Amino acid sequence: MAETVNQTQNFLKGIVKENPIFVMLLGMCPTLGVTSSASNGLGMGVATMFVLIMSNIVVSLVKNQIPSKVRIPAFIIIIASFVTIVEMILEAFVPFLYEQLGIFIPLIVVNCIILGRAEAFASKNNALSSLIDGLGMGLGFTLALTILGATREILGNGSLFGLKFVAENANTFILFILPPGAFIALAYLTVLFNKVTAKTAK
Amino acid sequence: MDYIIILIAAVFVNNIVLSQFLGICPFLGVSNKVSTSVGMSGAVLFVMTIATMATYLLHQFILVPAGLDYLRTITFILVIAALVQMVEIILKKVSPPLYQALGVFLPLITTNCAVLGVAILALGLEGGSLLKAVFFAVSNSLGFALALIVFASIREHLELANIPKQMKGVPINLLVAGLLSLAFLGFTGLV
Numbered sequence: 007m008a009e010t011v012n013q014t015q016n017f018l019k020g021i022v023k024e025n026p027i028f029v030m031l032l033g034m035c036p037t038l039g040v041t042s043s044a045s046n047g048l049g050m051g052v053a054t055m056f057v058l059i060m061s062n063i064v065v066s067l068v069k070n071q072i073p074s075k076v077r078i079p080a081f082i083i084i085i086a087s088f089v090t091i092v093e094m095i096l097e098a099f100v101p102f103l104y105e106q107l108g109i110f111i112p113l114i115v116v117n118c119i120i121l122g123r124a125e126a127f128a129s130k131n132n133a134l135s136s137l138i139d140g141l142g143m144g145l146g147f148t149l150a151l152t153i154l155g156a157t158r159e160i161l162g163n164g165s166l167f168g169l170k171f172v173a174e175n176a177n178t179f180i181l182f183i184l185p186p187g188a189f190i191a192l193a194y195l196t197v198l199f200n201k202v203t204a205k206t207a208k
Numbered sequence: 209m210d211y212i213i214i215l216i217a218a219v220f221v222n223n224i225v226l227s228q229f230l231g232i233c234p235f236l237g238v239s240n241k242v243s244t245s246v247g248m249s250g251a252v253l254f255v256m257t258i259a260t261m262a263t264y265l266l267h268q269f270i271l272v273p274a275g276l277d278y279l280r281t282i283t284f285i286l287v288i289a290a291l292v293q294m295v296e297i298i299l300k301k302v303s304p305p306l307y308q309a310l311g312v313f314l315p316l317i318t319t320n321c322a323v324l325g326v327a328i329l330a331l332g333l334e335g336g337s338l339l340k341a342v343f344f345a346v347s348n349s350l351g352f353a354l355a356l357i358v359f360a361s362i363r364e365h366l367e368l369a370n371i372p373k374q375m376k377g378v379p380i381n382l383l384v385a386g387l388l389s390l391a392f393l394g395f396t397g398l399v
Contacts, residue, residue: 031378034236035321039229079289086282094278109230109325112281116321118233185227186393189386193379201374 013138020142026119027150028199033119036110037151038188044167047155049103050110051148053096055140057088058120058147062140065128081124082115089115119147158182158191210335211343213399218347221398224322225355226389231322235356236381238316245360248316249353253346255295255317256326259288260345263327264338284327292317322352359388 026032036054041047064084072080093111096104104111114120123143128136159165162182164172172178181187222228225235231252238248263284271277296314299307317323326348330341362384371380 031236032233034232035229038232079286082285082289083282086285090278090281093281109328112284112328113230113321113325115281115285116324181390184393185229186386186389188229189382189389193382193386196382197374197379200379 013135016135017138017142020139020144020146021149022146022203024143025146025150025199026143027147027154028196030119032122033117033147035113036117037154038185038192040107040110041151041155041158041188042183043159043163043165044152044156046103046106047151047153048148049100050107051144051151053092053107053111054114054117054119055144055148057085057092057114058123058144059137059140060088061085061120061124062128062136063133065124066131066133066136069129077129078121078125081121081129085120085124086115119143154188154192154195157195158187161191162187210340214333214340214344215347215350217399218344219351219354220392220395223351223355223392224326224348225352226385226392228325230325231320231352234316234320234322235352235359235385236378239356239360239381240363242357242360242364245356246353249349249356251314251317252320252322252352253349255288255292255314256323256345256349256352257342258295259291259323260327260330261338261342262287262291264330264341267331268338280328280331284324288323288327322348355388355392359385362388 020026024030027034027037033054036050040050061081061084065081068080068084089112092114093104096107096111123139127139131139156166159167161179162184164170164176164178179187182191218224224230225232234248234252238244266283266287267277267280271279271283292314296307299314326345330336330344333340333344363381366380366384375383
């Protein structure tokens, strides 16, 4: 029973308490770079989640074989292999998303969330806990990216997941799908997130 | 002419931080003082130039002829990581004052996505040559330096400002970055 409770906490921490974006501020580049629409945010989130889960599992399995001096380069190689796999899968099956995410797909490799979890969690825990940790963190990241993408898409384009709900030539805040909008939207979402979590904590 | 366009495009129009969102972590992380941001900019200029040169040659003369283009990500990140270590060791031996100035920033650069990003973007330059790729890297690191130093100067002033409690810290910094990015948007269409 205690085991299940622990794993549930382990899973939930990535979504709220240690949310990689709103709380820990990791992986900012893709967060700001690809969230001009909800579907881009979701796609990036899922791609990152896949790499995060797989690298977490592999790192936790081989942690005892890797000498601690060379562990960081070893982690990077593991992560880069999975990124290459994701790159090839996306190019083959979702070429549209591949075009949209562009440079940010190879850059998953330097996403600090992944190396951070490998170092802080997977290298100290077993495969199952690492899988759950990766799943929770990945979901927290995906959720944050999708919310940010949805906010920017609704305000900037008057649509959600590509479905337009304002008139064709209506005025929208185009600013929000341009680069400055990414910073401004994330700033206010962080305030909102802090406010909500501060309230529920009381 | 080509080179002037690359320079202006990289520094102002497509600023690497403010419009391409590469290198946001150091941009938000080490920008609380102008002096540290100058140090970081120097380190980025140094590493980005060498890394782009190395990865460009590696790609052109090893990966492409061998048909191993898909190993790009994995080889580039390894080259960059190794290079950063090497630069650190060499600097320590050859130029202790420079090492003193840049030392603390060097390890941070491996996970700076701007370095890997520019190395990959440099491969896609029109009519690419080694010289052009290196020039592209230098221009981009100047763009990075400009954004970082301007941002750090604003943040130094913000310390004295009266900011609402919920906005303190991260949100206000993001907002300032947003306004800076808005200012840089004015350069659109320059080239």
